[in-house]
Amino acid sequence: MAILEVRNLKKNFGDTQVLKGVGFTLEKGEVLAVIGSSGSGKTTLLRCLNFLETPDCGEIIVNGETLFNSDSRSSKSDVEIRKKRLHFGLVFQSFNLFPQYTLLKNVSLAVELLARERGDYKQNKSEILREIGASAREILERVGLSDKLDAYPFQLSGGQQQRVAIARALALKPEILCFDEPTSALDPELTGEVLKVIRGLKSSERTMIVVTHEMEFARNVADKVIFMADGLIEEEGTAEEVFDRPKSQRTKAFFTNYKKS
Numbered sequence: 001m002a003i004l005e006v007r008n009l010k011k012n013f014g015d016t017q018v019l020k021g022v023g024f025t026l027e028k029g030e031v032l033a034v035i036g037s038s039g040s041g042k043t044t045l046l047r048c049l050n051f052l053e054t055p056d057c058g059e060i061i062v063n064g065e066t067l068f069n070s071d072s073r074s075s076k077s078d079v080e081i082r083k084k085r086l087h088f089g090l091v092f093q094s095f096n097l098f099p100q101y102t103l104l105k106n107v108s109l110a111v112e113l114l115a116r117e118r119g120d121y122k123q124n125k126s127e128i129l130r131e132i133g134a135s136a137r138e139i140l141e142r143v144g145l146s147d148k149l150d151a152y153p154f155q156l157s158g159g160q161q162q163r164v165a166i167a168r169a170l171a172l173k174p175e176i177l178c179f180d181e182p183t184s185a186l187d188p189e190l191t192g193e194v195l196k197v198i199r200g201l202k203s204s205e206r207t208m209i210v211v212t213h214e215m216e217f218a219r220n221v222a223d224k225v226i227f228m229a230d231g232l233i234e235e236e237g238t239a240e241e242v243f244d245r246p247k248s249q250r251t252k253a254f255f256t257n258y259k260k261s
């Protein structure tokens with residue numbers, strides 16, 4: 001069974017049709033790279049998947065569970081929407097860390113807030129918080145920041161901040177981890193360290209969607225590639241198919257322009 005199935009997703013902003021019927025499936029452990037020119041709807045697609053925007057039409061099914069279906073829409077409470085969001089993690093281009101908190105707190109805060117909803121929170125509070133702290137330390141270690149647990153975001157480089165943002169997303173153990181151009185706000189010399197961390201996250205247990213302009217990275221890390229144009233999937237396939245043997249003229253033109261830039 002596919003871990004993610006997206007069917008006929010449409011989203012308008014006013015009179016502008018931004019997504020015009022996007023559909024694809026992902027298997028568990030697959031990495032999907034989404035490429036396409038500016039304004040083609042990549043960010044909007046990720047925001048719809050993460051329930052930061054409500055699609056006008058379509059279906060989103062995770063692990064066989066329908067999280068969104070425009071045909072049977074009921075007004076959802078904030079709690080329900082929050083629960084749906086937990087299936088996905090999103091790392092933005094601009095890291096969006098909490099400036100007033102240490103790295104450790106940045107990574108553990110959301111998990112702590114969620115734990116408060118557990119029935120045994122009051123009895124086992126100190127044990128639960130200890131476990132969350134230990135897990136946050138472990139994750140920060142995985143992204144190469146174990147020596148900076150008590151630092152604040154302003155004391156870090158952009159690449160380090162983005163690695164904290166990745167750690168923060170991982171801490172919530174999402175089924176599908178999404179990245180929206182995770183390196184485009186970074187100086188070129190800091191891009192590599194972040195891409196390396198993302199590449200290192202690839203495993204049979206972790207499904208990822210990466211919107212990126214880094215074509216070499218997409219080619220190396222992606223199992224599947226989607227090229228978006230004008231709110232639609234213009235072309236999709238394996239990295240070899242899309243990069244080496246693109247069928248559509250638009251995809252070919254995109255690569256030609258990319259090489260020139």
Ligand SMILES: Nc1ncnc2c1ncn2[C@@H]1O[C@H](COP(=O)(O)OP(=O)(O)OP(=O)(O)O)[C@@H](O)[C@H]1O
Pocket residue numbers: 013016018036037038039040041042043044045
């Ligand atoms: N909140 C919004 N209100 C109105 N229009 C929007 C909104 N968000 C996005 N759009 C429009 O939707 C279109 C697609 O935007 P989107 O950000 O999804 O593109 P993108 O593929 O991520 O582009 P980029 O590569 O520049 O990040 C654009 O024309 C944009 O102006």
Ligand SMILES: [Mg+2]
Pocket residue numbers: 042043044180
């Ligand atoms: Mg975008």
